[in-house]
Amino acid sequence: MNSAVKTYKGYEIHPLVYPRRPAGAQATRNPGAGYDASVRICRVGANPAADGRVFRLQYLFPFDGMGKARIACMAHAERLIDGQVSGQSVTDL
Template sequence: MTQAVKTYKGYEIHPLIYPRRPAEGQPSRRPDAGYEASVRICRVGANPAADGRVFRLPYLWPFEASGKARLACMAHAEQLIDGRVDGQSVADL
């Protein structure tokens, strides 16, 4: 699977989608547990691992599908870049 990377206003957006962790006391992950998401943002051409920053998406419930999580990552990253998320900024990247 190739990772979807989008550019927006001079930044690269890297969605990070992962299976939801099992609840305390559960022996393994349930297939229907859903997905959680974060997004890594860096300047275009920068090394994402070294020069980027990871922002966790502030959702109370897991995403039911990885595609929905990916779309939410892209929308959240655009809001961060546009300065519409209180307490978080990418201005210093």
């Protein structure tokens, strides 16, 4: 999934999209439940697993498609990097 990685102002953005599992749900896949998303951000050239940080996207409703979730990840990451998300920052990465 490296093709989904984007660089922005010296940071790598890794979208993380996964099937939604509502509280108390069975451990089976239900594509109709939609998707949740997070984004991992690290400096360009850093090890994302060791030197990055994951930020979960907080939406009331699940995304109805993986593509929409990825687009939201990228937009959220850019706002984070630009310092436009209250209470979240990447300045110490």
